Amino acid sequence: MKKSAIIVAGGSGVRMGSDVPKQFLLLNDIPVLIRTLQLFHAVADEVVLVLPQAHFDYWEKLRNQFSINKTDYQLVAGGSSRTESVINGLEKVNSPGLVAIHDAVRPLVSKELISHAFETAAKYGSAIPVIPVRETLRKVENSSSEVVDREQHRLVQTPQCFDIEVIKNAYKQFSGTTFTDDAGVYEAAGNTVHLIEGEHSNIKITFPADLMFASAWLNARFS
Template sequence: MQKYAIIVAGGSGSRMKSEIPKQFLELNGQPILMHTLRAFYFDSTELILVLPEPQFAYWISLCEKHSFIIPYKLVKGGETRFHSVKNGLDSIEGTEGLVAIHDGVRPIIKKEVIDNAYHLAAKHGSAIASVPLKDSIRVMNKEGNSHVDRVNYRLIQTPQTFQLQLIKKAFEAGFRQSFTDDASVFEFSGQKVHLFEGDYRNIKITTPEDLQIAETFLAL
């Protein structure tokens, strides 16, 4: 079964306190985004990179600078992440196969997690990486806040992987503010979301501290 990977990168550098969009910041000598794309480049997976169009030229210049030659399709991003993912899905001809949708700034992703995602999506229709909470949590309410049992909650990661036909149909519903990720779009279409064990090292690089942590993980 044909495998696709849509890598979505539309972030800015605001929380990184950088003028350079975070996906282009260097991690161990190469832009974060190159590490992410390389992680999905196996088993004839077709890579689709979704970027804001104004960033195309800069990205291409980085590829030339770092001699980055992994093949991928470059697709224009949209107004929101939902629209960017939809553009990526629309760039895939046909409806047969499996597609993993992954944050461009999650470069520390193990091949075993990706393999498991595709395998489970083929079986269940969807496979969403998640991890149990380590910290205690409280919910805010009118009275202030109250304790909730962390056992009943999961932190959601990417890749979020689906049977292509099902996720394409789900995205036909149009954008809603309540969509926080691809799994929420899938669930809204009436499909069941299947969770599987992710990896605590699969962090989303958002702040300078995250970049330091990622460098440590790469060194392991």
């Protein structure tokens, strides 16, 4: 079964305190986005990179600098929202097959998790990596709050993997609705979400401390 991947790279550097979009920041001398692309290129049959049109020229410079072959991926312009960007990416992949949708700023995902997501989606139609909540949770409403049972909650990661045709149809139904992830779209269309065990190291690089953790993790793993 064909395995496609869509890498969504629409972030900015605002919360990182940087003028450089976070997907282009260097992680141990290699841009975050390039690390992510290389992981999926090793597992998937085709990779679609979704970038804001305004970042195309900058990406071209990076691609040449780090010797990334144009045939390793398809470049697609992102939309005004993550939903639109994913839809644009989905237009480039054809069914039958599976598609993994991944945040570009999760460069520590393992090839094993990517492969496991594809294998699980082939069996159940979807695969969503999650990890247990380790902190105490409180639900805040106006000026009051209450404890939430963390055992009933999970933190959701990417890659989120689906049957291509089913996730395409789901996005067609809810193209004008805002969702924070692809599993939400898939579920809203009446499909059952299948959870798999994620990885605590598979963080989403959002703040400076995340980049420091990622650097230290890579140093420890490959030392």
